[in-house]
Amino acid sequence: MSEDNKINTPVEQNKSARPRETKLFGRVHNNDNIAFLREKIPNDFVDLTLTSPPIYDENLYTNTGGEGEFGWKTFDQYLAHLSTLLEELFRVTKPGGMLVVETMSGPNEHKKQIKKLFPIPARITLSALEKQWEFWDEVIIVGMPNNIVSIPKHSPPTAQNKMIHKQLLVFRKPGKKNQCRKAKGHYLNSIWTITPNKREMENYADYSYGIFSEHLIKRVLSLWSCQKDIVLDPFAGTGQVIRIGKKFRRRVFGIEIDPKLEKYWDDINKPIQKVNEPKADQKPDKDTT
């Protein structure tokens, strides 16, 4: 068990002390996301959260030895975790900061061929509104040519149609944020076709969830953050957001509960590197997607 994982119960929150940046940034921390945020992250600290929570699926989360993979035996327990996390994320986000959640509806009892859906995007949106987030934008993501990017590999045919899209739900914490020069993007509409990067898919072929593609992360970073900004992924998985965020000069950190995924973080969990230190002459990101 890593050092970080020892903190698994919320303790007295230290909401004003700033964490040591060299220990925080450029890494995936092996812990439960709510416990870690409560323990380590002060109020009004993060500029952008980009994350993709697990998709609640009865097969994955309630049929694993009766315990549920992450302790969520029911859809309500899953929603309760997300709701508490949305509240914590609101606390740690700066006024005017953003939260981008990639998600999709989950299959309900598909094992028994009952084709119903868990309305995950709708429930996350309602929960975020309750926690005072503003609903800011919405994007449909389609992976081409065969929907493998960003769509979990285990995605079964759901409802009446084979589901090949995901949603990006974009929220904003009310308040004013400093402006930065943005990249000139090509975001003409709210449907993004994300072309799979073959190398990425090969590198993480044995990871059972969908990974974020670099193209998607680049778009989100350049639309809703600036260089030097503090970026968080609380469901970090293979650490893609951290990997790509570093490349684009964000001060980025992730939280992931599964210690088995540590093998994917070798290239990022090195001692803090210069790449994470922002340059004085900031230029907007180049968007090549």
Ligand SMILES: C[S@@+](CC[C@H](N)C(=O)[O-])C[C@H]1O[C@@H](n2cnc3c(N)ncnc32)[C@H](O)[C@@H]1O
């Ligand atoms: C859909 S995957 C994220 C994949 C990630 N976007 C990537 O590109 O690799 C969701 C991840 O959330 C992790 N997770 C589930 N519950 C968690 C919790 N309470 N705290 C931190 N991570 C958690 C799972 O282990 C899983 O790796």
